[in-house]
Amino acid sequence: MAGSGTPRIGVLALQGDFREHAIVLRGLGADVVNVRRPEELAAVDGLILPGGESSVQDKLSRTFGLAEPLKQAIASGLPVYGTCAGLIFLADRITDGIAGQQTLGGLDVVVRRNAFGSQLDSFETDLDVPVLGGEPVHAVFIRAPVVDTLGPRATALASLADGRVVAVEQGNLLGTAFHPEVTGDIRFHAYFLDKVRAHAA
């Protein structure tokens, strides 16, 4: 944070709704930088992996030499929050990816891509998220993934009524199958910024 006290958050800007994340983060007082190159990753206190098409983000990150630096950053403890495609990207393993699809890993989970079906099965619903307290989170699931298997190192933060896990935390890593960046509910981002501040302190 370079002594200023203002966290500097990178948003992976290869494809997807990275602009929406930037708007929420700026609203919470963070400095935001788009990350498309390894050197842009070097100066951040935390990182967002946005929604989008996970197979495309994976391909571009490898093509442009970003995948390895991202893995190193995660391994070194950088706080990272992934939404939807970002959760897929953070998962140690995935099912129903495209041929050859890879993830950065870090979260001890198996995530199923497109777990609900086509766009007609996309939906919005209220979720209880005890760690955030207060009102339920209004969550938007768009061709969303779910956590199929929760490993011992990861903790569930929220589940659907049928028990499937849709929000997880593991140390400095946070992942949601839904998109708080498009609903105006800023609590997940605020929760993430708390992690960033605690990590930098």
Place this chain on the structure above:
Amino acid sequence: MTNSNNTGEQGSNRVKRGLAEMLKGGVIMDVVTAEQARIAEDAGAVAVMALERVPADIRSQGGVARMSDPDLIESIIAEVSIPVMAKARIGHFVEAQVLQALNVDYIDESEVLSPADYVNHIDKWDFNVPFVCGATNLGEALRRINEGAAMIRSKGEAGTGDVSEATKHIRKIKSEIAQLSSMSKDELYVAAKELQAPYELVAEIAETGKLPVVLFTAGGVATPADAAMMMQLGADGVFVGSGIFKSGNPEKRAAAVVKATTFFDDPSVIAEVSRGLGEAMVGINVSDLAAPHRLAERGW
């Protein structure tokens, strides 16, 4: 890939517009076979548009162009896991019903097909599946949004490989938005009248300075530099129709357009990906097209 007993609300405005938000910064590619869909997904397309003939062939073969065969659409849905879009004719709400029943992810109510109704567009609020519609100017975009479109693409001139119309339309929409932003409140009533668009939408755009839905561009994009130019002009992403599979090396060109769309503001990347792509689609200059053959003039 099975549906679940989730209890949430489906087909809401937020859910429909939301998918388009996730496609931003990406390339949507026209494909006419499952093999092409596979190539597109492997090259990094964010979605594919399933159709029987690309616009260049519709143009050269003539005749009435309609919704594609459900078998073809289903074979493409089965082949890829990225979103699959398909086209219905303007005003043909039954084609749209069929496409929704086929579980496509997005319907394009498209001027590339022959219009089925020269007065009304489809009432898109009636559907749970989201729609994308073409527009050549802001008024047209707002009329489509008023009818329920969850995504807009500037039309360009499909099937030509000539990007000039796409440039014209994205510039027009952007400049009309900027004009609204600079108007005082009492000028917006006349602006709405002149745009032939609902006052509420006009006032919203004057306030926010942007469309309430994602804006892609389409129609004539054939090279990585074309795609990057559309992005620099303010598009959220690009549709590439005939430009990829009518070119010499579709795999390589498709991947190059994807990279240029992400790094649209970095000429060194665009230069690198533009090398050795083989032949671009031959194309037609829009100025050589007689007015009745201009697809962008369909829809109103």
